[in-house]
Amino acid sequence: MGNSSDIKLLGTAASPFVNRVQFVFNLKSIEYEFVNENLACKSELLLTSNPVYKKVPVLLYANNPPLAESLIIIEYLDEIYPDIHPILPSDPLDKANNRFWANYIDTKFFPLFEELRRTPGKEGKEAIKKQIIEGSELLEEAFVKFSKGKAYFGGDDLGYLDVVLGCYVGWIKFVEKNNDFKMIDEVRTPKLLEWTNRIWSHEALKDVIPGSETLMNFYMMLQTYKPPRAA
Ligand SMILES: N[C@@H](CCC(=O)N[C@@H](CS)C(=O)NCC(=O)O)C(=O)O
The missing domain is CATH 1.20.1050.10 (Glutathione S-transferase Yfyf (Class Pi); Chain A, domain 2)
Known part of the structure; x- marks a missing residue:
């Protein structure tokens, strides 16, 4: 399983796109650290990790480059944790x-x-x-x-x-x-x-x-x- 210190999610509690990633973390029992963002005053971390859209969610996974866009993140998680609660059908x-x-x-x-x-x-x-x-x-x-x-x-x-x-x-x-x-x-x-x-x-x-x-x-x-x- 993921170690919470290796996996960080930049987000805000009211964002459905962030919640979507949290759902998948929970379904797959992946531990993670939630890093709260104030969207009225975006952090340097958000601006540098999602320079294209400057939006949450952003996944910081180990030493990999940051990953943005909720659908892309949940599909990535589904691919790297295929054995626990797969969400996309295989067909x-x-x-x-x-x-x-x-x-x-x-x-x-x-x-x-x-x-x-x-x-x-x-x-x-x-x-x-x-x-x-x-x-x-x-x-x-x-x-x-x-x-x-x-x-x-x-x-x-x-x-x-x-x-x-x-x-x-x-x-x-x-x-x-x-x-x-x-x-x-x-x-x-x-x-x-x-x-x-x-x-x-x-x-x-x-x-x-x-x-x-x-x-x-x-x-x-x-x-x-x-x-x-x-x-
Ligand atoms: N297509 C993006 C949408 C993400 C999005 O719209 N996030 C909002 C929060 S709900 C945001 O960060 N807004 C900041 C802004 O628009 O500047 C996804 O699926 O991740």
């Missing part, structure tokens, strides 16, 4: 389909949350909510396809897409509450709703999923540094 086509949906989640679905925060006016916000709801319906269909009647996207236990989408459950609840709507509910997305509850209570994840206070502090920081667009 090339299944793997490609998992990556397709991960790409959809990160480049289309989740960015709508930020769009909702930054869009001014009731009308504009309602249009974004509609897109989020449509997105969650697509994810319900994907869940039915991948899970094949089992509990997780990965089947009987957590797989790649459970980690990739699961890191957003805290933000989903937060965005629903703050914008007075439901993107996941028992009528349109019943399977995803059950899945969300399983994610919340999963042993390897529950201590990583940020609470509402952590999310609110992060949200307030965003409101200051990247305020909503002018009407």
Whole structure:
């Protein structure tokens, strides 16, 4: 197993991308040191270890060059710890389909949350909510396809897409509450709703999923540094 002094994760508790890596550390029982970053005042370590994007997470693994981008990090961990809780399927086509949906989640679905925060006016916000709801319906269909009647996207236990989408459950609840709507509910997305509850209570994840206070502090920081667009 990894030794915590050899493995460091630069991150912040409210970041879903960081949480995603923490999920995989926990699933694979890898010890690591969490190095907290203040994104309002980035450390020299972050700026030099991720000079391209200057974002968290960054993995510092032994003496290897730093590795950035959450999906790249979790796939790397899956390759170097293949025997404990593999997350990607071995079949090339299944793997490609998992990556397709991960790409959809990160480049289309989740960015709508930020769009909702930054869009001014009731009308504009309602249009974004509609897109989020449509997105969650697509994810319900994907869940039915991948899970094949089992509990997780990965089947009987957590797989790649459970980690990739699961890191957003805290933000989903937060965005629903703050914008007075439901993107996941028992009528349109019943399977995803059950899945969300399983994610919340999963042993390897529950201590990583940020609470509402952590999310609110992060949200307030965003409101200051990247305020909503002018009407
Ligand atoms: N595509 C990146 C996204 C990482 C990301 O957006 N991280 C945010 C925190 S949630 C960040 O570091 N933001 C700092 C900034 O935008 O300057 C990944 O998957 O790792």
